[in-house]
Amino acid sequence: MAEETILHYHDVALTTEDLRALRGDWLTDNNISFWEEVLEHEDLKRYPGVKIILLRPSMVMLMRQVEDESMIISALPDLRKASHIFLPINDCDDPREAEGGSHWSLLVVGVRDGVAFHYDSLMPSNDNVAKTVAAKLFHILGRTSGWRYLQVPDTPQQINGSDCGVHVCMNMEELLYRLLQVNVDSNVDMKMKGSKQNAREFRIRMERKLLQERAQA
Structure with missing residues (x-):
């Protein structure tokens, strides 16, 4: 039986399953997409000159699974003009598996x-x-060489087996706010040392936002 849709928020349709997930379970694709929509429409839109792109989980899965780059490019926003791109990573290898994977x-x-x-x-x-x-x-x-990959060593670590998606949303918000506070050509500290995060409180905040938007819909 299909889950009941409880909220259409811009481009994401949230269900009762998504609401349950916010109350202590592993976050769904929709939960993360919802928070990206919130950040885009409540924060990013106040900075029209900023070229930061928040890719949805489904877009990242498309990048992983499709070999034809022309198809990928046609489905994604224009990445070439972006200064920064945020990508939620899921370890799921099977795109046919709904809400698959075990880690964000x-x-x-x-x-x-x-x-x-x-x-x-x-x-x-x-x-x-x-x-x-x-x-x-x-x-x-178009950059096949000369780029670097850094595993950020001071990333706050989760204390249970279900908060990985919450950490994605917390880190996304914190890093986005840093980038929005400086000139596009300025250096930004991308480390997480000293970051004060509380996954439980953030879950409550996400749920409260969902319910608030539902009440106003």
Whole structure:
């Protein structure tokens, strides 16, 4: 039986399953897409000159699974004009498996500097997958050499088996805010040392936002 849709928020349709996931389970693709939509429409839109792209989990899976780069390019936003690209990484290898995989992490690519930063809350679980995605992305951007991949060593680590997706959303928000506070050509500290995060409180915040939008719909 299909899950009931409880909220259409821009381009994502959230279901009762997505709401349950926010209350302590492994986050769904929709949960992460929802938070990306929130960041885009409440934060990024206030900076029209900024070229930061938040790719959805489905787009990242497309990049991993499709060999035809022309097909990938036609399905994605124009990545060549971006300064930074955020990519939620899932270790699922089968695109036919709904909500597949067992771990989320975050890849942030500085296009101009040619650096891919990987934030993994259960290091080094997604290291190989993230490297593969980074290589594919730089190839699409026409940069087959001269780029670097960095596993960020001070990424906050999760304390249970279900908060990886929450860490992706927390890290995405924190790093996006840093990038939005400086000039596009300025250097930004992409390390996470001293980052104060609370996954439980962030889950509550995400759920509260979903319910607030549902009440206003």
